[in-house]
Amino acid sequence: MIIRRAEGTDWAAIWPIWHAIVAAGDTYTYDPASSSAAARASWLAPSPDEAWLAELDAAVLGTYHLAPNQPGPGSHIANASYMVAEAARGRGVGRAMVEHSLARAREAGYLGIQFNAVAETNVHAIRLYEQLGFTTVGVVPRAFRHPTAGLVGLRVMYRDV
Amino acid sequence: MIIRRAEGTDWAAIWPIWHAIVAAGDTYTYDPASSSAAARASWLAPSPDEAWLAELDAAVLGTYHLAPNQPGPGSHIANASYMVAEAARGRGVGRAMVEHSLARAREAGYLGIQFNAVAETNVHAIRLYEQLGFTTVGVVPRAFRHPTAGLVGLRVMYRDV
Numbered sequence: 486m487i488i489r490r491a492e493g494t495d496w497a498a499i500w501p502i503w504h505a506i507v508a509a510g511d512t513y514t515y516d517p518a519s520s521s522a523a524a525r526a527s528w529l530a531p532s533p534d535e536a537w538l539a540e541l542d543a544a545v546l547g548t549y550h551l552a553p554n555q556p557g558p559g560s561h562i563a564n565a566s567y568m569v570a571e572a573a574r575g576r577g578v579g580r581a582m583v584e585h586s587l588a589r590a591r592e593a594g595y596l597g598i599q600f601n602a603v604a605e606t607n608v609h610a611i612r613l614y615e616q617l618g619f620t621t622v623g624v625v626p627r628a629f630r631h632p633t634a635g636l637v638g639l640r641v642m643y644r645d646v
Numbered sequence: 647m648i649i650r651r652a653e654g655t656d657w658a659a660i661w662p663i664w665h666a667i668v669a670a671g672d673t674y675t676y677d678p679a680s681s682s683a684a685a686r687a688s689w690l691a692p693s694p695d696e697a698w699l700a701e702l703d704a705a706v707l708g709t710y711h712l713a714p715n716q717p718g719p720g721s722h723i724a725n726a727s728y729m730v731a732e733a734a735r736g737r738g739v740g741r742a743m744v745e746h747s748l749a750r751a752r753e754a755g756y757l758g759i760q761f762n763a764v765a766e767t768n769v770h771a772i773r774l775y776e777q778l779g780f781t782t783v784g785v786v787p788r789a790f791r792h793p794t795a796g797l798v799g800l801r802v803m804y805r806d807v
Contacts, residue, residue, distance in 0.1 A: 560791075596788060622786055639720065
């Protein structure tokens with residue numbers, strides 16, 4: 486598996502992964518009805534945003550997005566979002582992308598990575614983030630409307646890079 | 647003093663307040679070099695975003711912006727930002743706007759208001775928010791680059807409405 490920068494021409498391979506995850510509405514706070522164009526504009530936004538791909542034999546297994554978490558005086562802390570294709574789960578793709586993003590964030594000059602909105606129900610992601618050194622800054626109560634679990638907390642998580 | 651919805655024609659009165667606060671770079675994580683057009687596009691963004699004005703004798707004393715803190719499954723929690731004209735500080739304008747925003751958020755169907763990025767150095771704002779029932783969810787260390795104090799924490803604060 487290699488991890489490389491995503492280009493505009495990769496969108497056709499990214500969109501099915503992005504769409505399946507966001508339309509399910511159980512992990513990310515994107516609009517589940519997002520169009521391909523709107524999703525592309527956000528995931529492949531110009532610098533300082535970056536998108537990366539995890540690829541094996543020319544098949545896209547996952548993708549991540551790295552960008553300043555806040556503009557201006559908050560731009561030295563990154564935000565990152567990771568998505569793994571359903572067929573590729575359980576093979577370490579997410580872990581490899583988180584590890585890659587930590588190194589990349591450091592290289593790009595960020596001082597840390599912050600997650601603003603990790604649903605409490607997303608236990609696999611939370612466990613992975615904790616294993617990789619992220620800690621929970623706090624939990625905003627009821628901030629995520631899960632399609633089956635109802636209102637659950639959203640974690641803010643952080644680690645230095 | 648009245649608090650009313652801001653219209654596009656109010657931007658000329660809002661911009662000097664917005665610009666002075668953001669260019670100082672010591673409270674908000676907007677880009678201090680933001681143009682009037684970029685600031686207007688964000689502060690007066692279309693529904694579900696809302697902007698409000700505190701006005702006395704046709705002079706704008708302050709303004710606030712209320713919008714979903716996250717799209718999609720996080721859209722039931724609001725985010726709010728408040729700005730008071732320098733000449734109008736110490737007269738309860740900020741307090742009046744926060745109280746107004748709590749009522750307005752409730753009326754608009756939000757379940758709570760979250761602040762993502764309250765600089766630890768912004769002690770007057772923190773005290774006001776605490777007096778009005780907000781609690782600190784957590785502090786992201788070093789996440790704000792203060793022009794004189796250096797790297798300081800950013801608080802995430804929240805209250806139900």
